[in-house]
Amino acid sequence: MVDGKDKSSIIQMFHVHKYYGSKKALVDITLNVSKNEFIFISGPSGAGKSTLLRLLYLGEPVSEGQILVDGMNLSRISGKKIHFLRRKFGIIFQDYKLIPTKTVFDNVALVLEASGKKRKFIEKKVRSVLRTVGIEQKINALPPSLSGGEQQRAAVARAVVGIPRIILADEPTGSLDSDSADIILNLLKNFHAHGGTVIVATHDKELIRKAGGRILHLKQGYLHFPG
Amino acid sequence: MSTYYHRAVQDIRDNGFLSSVTIITIALSILIVSAFALFFTNANNVMNYWEKGVKIMAYLKPGTSQKNLHDIKRNIQEIYGVQDVNFISKEEAFKKLKKQMKRQSSILMNLNENPLPDAFEIRMTTSSQRSEKVEEIATKIESMPLIEDIEYGQKWLEQFTNIFDLFRLAGYTIGGIFFIATVFIMANTIRLAIYMRREEIEIMRLVGASEKFIKGPFYIESIIQGTLGGMGGIVALFITFKLISSTVENSFKYELLDIKFLSPEFYCGIILCSIFVGWLGCYISLKQFLKT
Numbered sequence: 001m002v003d004g005k006d007k008s009s010i011i012q013m014f015h016v017h018k019y020y021g022s023k024k025a026l027v028d029i030t031l032n033v034s035k036n037e038f039i040f041i042s043g044p045s046g047a048g049k050s051t052l053l054r055l056l057y058l059g060e061p062v063s064e065g066q067i068l069v070d071g072m073n074l075s076r077i078s079g080k081k082i083h084f085l086r087r088k089f090g091i092i093f094q095d096y097k098l099i100p101t102k103t104v105f106d107n108v109a110l111v112l113e114a115s116g117k118k119r120k121f122i123e124k125k126v127r128s129v130l131r132t133v134g135i136e137q138k139i140n141a142l143p144p145s146l147s148g149g150e151q152q153r154a155a156v157a158r159a160v161v162g163i164p165r166i167i168l169a170d171e172p173t174g175s176l177d178s179d180s181a182d183i184i185l186n187l188l189k190n191f192h193a194h195g196g197t198v199i200v201a202t203h204d205k206e207l208i209r210k211a212g213g214r215i216l217h218l219k220q221g222y223l224h225f226p227g
Numbered sequence: 228m229s230t231y232y233h234r235a236v237q238d239i240r241d242n243g244f245l246s247s248v249t250i251i252t253i254a255l256s257i258l259i260v261s262a263f264a265l266f267f268t269n270a271n272n273v274m275n276y277w278e279k280g281v282k283i284m285a286y287l288k289p290g291t292s293q294k295n296l297h298d299i300k301r302n303i304q305e306i307y308g309v310q311d312v313n314f315i316s317k318e319e320a321f322k323k324l325k326k327q328m329k330r331q332s333s334i335l336m337n338l339n340e341n342p343l344p345d346a347f348e349i350r351m352t353t354s355s356q357r358s359e360k361v362e363e364i365a366t367k368i369e370s371m372p373l374i375e376d377i378e379y380g381q382k383w384l385e386q387f388t389n390i391f392d393l394f395r396l397a398g399y400t401i402g403g404i405f406f407i408a409t410v411f412i413m414a415n416t417i418r419l420a421i422y423m424r425r426e427e428i429e430i431m432r433l434v435g436a437s438e439k440f441i442k443g444p445f446y447i448e449s450i451i452q453g454t455l456g457g458m459g460g461i462v463a464l465f466i467t468f469k470l471i472s473s474t475v476e477n478s479f480k481y482e483l484l485d486i487k488f489l490s491p492e493f494y495c496g497i498i499l500c501s502i503f504v505g506w507l508g509c510y511i512s513l514k515q516f517l518k519t
Contacts, residue, residue, distance in 0.1 A: 057433070080438060087435035099427045101241045113230060114436035158434065 009068075010035045010165060010197050011056065016065035018051055018221075025051045027221045029065070033199065035165075038192045038213035041201045047218040049201035053168045056199075057089050058082055070165055087115060090159030090191075094171035096151045098143040104130065104154045105139045111162040125161060133157045133187055149180030156187045166197040173207055185211055231440075235447035245420050246452065252416045253456025253501060254463060256409040261464050261489065261497050263405060267398045268493070269486045274391050281356050283349040283379040285368050291345060295373055303347060306367050308355030313348045317341050344375065358388040406500075413508030417449055421516050428517065442517065446509050453505020457498035461489075 011033035018026040026048045033039060041049045054060050055067060058074055067074040070088050077085055090111075098107045105126055112122045130136045133153040135146075143151055152172065159167055169188065173181035185207060192198045202208065208215060217224040239246045285303070287296075296314060303312045315323075320343045325335055349368070351361060361379055369377045421428070431441050468488050475486065489497070 059433075083432075083435045083437040083440075086433065089435075091433055097426075097430050097433065099430055101427070106237075110431065110436070111434045113234070114431065114434060114440050119230075162435070 008035055009033065010037075010070050011199075012066075012068040013055075014066045016055065016067060017063045018048070018055060018060075019063045024221050026055070026218075026223075029223050031216070031223065033197065035197055036192065036195055038189075038198045038211065039200070040208045040211070040213055040215045041199065041218055042203060042205070042208060042215055043218035044203060048221045049203075049218055050170050052218065053091075053170050053199065053201050056166075056168060057086055057091060083114070087162060088165045090162065090164040090167045092152070092155050092159045092167065092169040092172045094174045096143070096155045098151060098154055098158075100142065100144050103140050103142060104135065104146070104157075107143065107154060108158045108161050111158055115162060126157075129157045129161045130154075132190075134183065147180075149176050149183065152176060152180065152184055153187070156184060160187070160191055160196075164196070166199065167191055169198070169200045169202075171202055171204075172200060173202070173204055178206075181207060182210075231443035231447055235444040235451060238444055238448055239451065242420070242424065245423060246448075249413075249416045249420055249452050250456045250459060253409075253413055253452060253505065254459035256405075256412050256504075257457050257460025257497060257501050258463050260402070260405045260409055261460055261494070262467075263402060264493070264497070265464065265468065265489055267402070268489060270394065271398075272487070274394070281351065281361060281379070283351075283361065283365050283368060283377060285347045285349060285371075285374050286376045286378070287345040287347070288373050288375045289344065291373050296345070299371060299373055300347065302371060303349060303368055306364055308351050308360055308364050310350045310352045310355075315346045315348055317343045317345050320344075320346065406504075410504050410507055410511075413449075413453075413504050414511040415508075417445075417505075417508045418512035418516060421445065421512055425516075438517070442513055445513060446506060449505040449509035450502055453502040454498065456505070457501025460501070461494045461497060464489075 009032050011031070013029050013031040016026060016029040016031075017024070029052065041052060043049050051060075055062055055074075056069060058077065062074070069085060072085055072088075074085070098104075099110070102110075108126045108129060109122050112125060117125075127136060127139070130139055133156055135150050135153050135157070138146060138150060138154070143154065146154065156172075159169075167188065172184050172188070176184065181204075188198050188200065189211065198213075200207075200211075287299070291299075300312050300314065303309060318341065321335070321341045324343065328335065349364070351364065355361065355364065365377050365379050368374060428441055465488060472486055472488075
């Protein structure tokens with residue numbers, strides 16, 4: 001514990017490599033992320049930022065090396081138990097990944113339904129989170145009828161509603177105007193202020209400047225300034 | 228379980244078009260299979276009706292005494308597979324013949340004496356109405372001392388039994404092929420439904436849904452779709468049957484064409500089969516499609 005905060009590791013990567021055939025996407029990544037850290041992974045397009053995030057939630061397996069997430073060794077997690085790992089994360093995607101045929105409420109409620117929460121609790125919690133992100137009035141709207149900023153706020157609501165340990169955000173403001181980007185950033189800061197760990201992959205220097213936090217730089221699969 | 232059920236019902240509503248296509252496909256498959264079953268059941272009834280008409284006529288030697296008649300009747304009745312034995316006297320047979328010949332009966336008037344023999348009409352039990360069993364009984368009767376001749380439509384019976392066996396075999400084969408085809412049609416329809424919702428499945432996985440949570444509603448959906456499709460198929464068949472049977476009944480009034488709809492047990496069985504096929508189609512699709 002440092003400064004009243006728990007500084008023990010929540011993510012550890014040891015000599016992680018990722019190859020796609022002969023192409024090296026990530027090379028020898030060794031990284032330690034403490035609990036309640038706010039980290040930016042920056043770098044140009046194709047540097048491996050999204051790949052690094054995908055490896056953390058087992059969106060794809062590593063080619064070499066080991067990853068530990070909150071005490072779980074990813075190489076030992078079977079397909080049937082992968083949901084236990086994923087429930088530790090709230091994931092925000094650049095393209096939002098909302099189910100277009102389901103309402104905003106259903107999209108956000110999905111996380112709580114999947115973890116077996118009671119209907120009454122779900123209703124109360126989802127309303128509260130949608131109020132926090134400022135789209136409670138859109139609760140019954142379908143995602144395609146929302147603006148980009150609203151969709152991303154719904155995606156943030158879905159990411160935080162299950163009270164995950166870590167938020168992974170992949171270019172969360174990539175396609176948003178600066179006002180919407182500020183709202184998203186504030187929501188992430190709010191999550192961080194409540195003890196959560198945030199990892200944001202972005203090439204948006206303005207976003208990094210506004211947020212502060214540790215910055216890691218990826219270039220052609222190599223990690224620089226690993227802190 | 229109730230969460231899965233509610234999600235399944237909601238998914239059916241949310242994906243209305245796809246669900247309708249799946250239900251209609253199942254209904255059409257069930258309609259084809261049950262139409263075939265209906266035809267086969269009725270054809271089977273006709274065959275059974277014909278089979279029941281099989282009898283043996285045993286003609287007696289002239290001058291057989293009344294006492295011997297009793298002995299012969301008893302001996303025939305004791306043969307395994309014989310249901311009942313009726314004596315037809317030569318006088319009775321002559322009367323019948325005259326009645327049947329109607330306008331030509333004057334020919335019989337010129338006869339000095341009745342040329343017909345006394346006879347026994349023998350009917351067999353249901354289990355003994357097959358060609359080889361009838362032949363066996365006929366041989367035993369023929370070997371009795373006071374029997375002069377027997378008649379049981381040997382050639383016709385043999386051909387009829389062979390055709391019936393072939394028909395039965397064809398029925399089971401075609402029925403089996405239809406069943407397998409239905410499973411594949413349903414599996415592919417459900418696979419298409421799952422494929423169209425692959426993004427939704429992927430998102431569910433990303434937010435931490437377990438495989439059970441993802442697959443459960445699909446199974447419930449396929450059971451609901453199987454039930455609705457099965458019932459739809461049976462209702463469509465019933466309407467078609469009513470339309471056709473009223474036309475046929477107006478044209479033919481023979482007992483032979485007394486066509487009946489499937490029994491409640493049978494169509495309940497078809498609906499259960501439809502549910503099972505829905506489940507199986509879902510199982511095959513999920514196994515192939517949702518590999519982790």
